[in-house]
Amino acid sequence: EVQLLESGGGLVQPGGSLRLSCVASGFTFSGYAVNWVRQAPGKGLEWVSGITGSGAGTFYADSLKGRLTISRDNSKNTLYLQMNSLRAEDTAIYYCAKEIRSTSKGSFDIWGQGTKVTVSS
């Protein structure tokens, strides 16, 4: 079964850091770009970051650049998101999502169940 499973969320104080992980199974992980998408409580979806299959290309939402680092370890089938200088407005469920094919952009066919990040003192 094709699956993504996130972990690493939790409660963190403003200004703190957190590293999210997403373990993939059931498909050739290195063959696909993967992304992070977040959803604040009661709000819509927001694209956060993406990384190519090889890891050579990394992309970030303009509003979040400088505070995030996306990376992947294809030997471990794992995607990461390092988040620094966290703010209350970063509170959200963070989903990892896989592109449906290598030539597509923004077409996320497989999603994890999400990991909840709460930034609060």
Added chain:
Amino acid sequence: QSALTQPPSASGSPGQSVTIFCTGTSSDIGGYNYVSWYQQHPGKAPKLIMYEVTQRPSGVPDRFSGSKSGNTASLTVSGLQAEDEAYYYCNSYGGRNNVIFGGGTKLTVL
């Protein structure tokens, strides 16, 4: 880049058709054929129901169809069923390796 514009709500009776619009600019929807639509039920992860404007992923009923004209994309749900009641989000490639989502539309089946 600004979020794509969707109506906050839409509704229809069982068996009817409803169309949800998603408006962007020439820098996103109008510039690329990379528009996707997602269905999200409360408490669940989003599900891809349309990609590259008109392509349906495997397993998505053909009651769902997509199109685009200029800077506006649309998703039509035909033969509405109770299980279609959900939030629907569009997204588009926005150039410079950015992806932009719409604000979401709550579809109510009356």
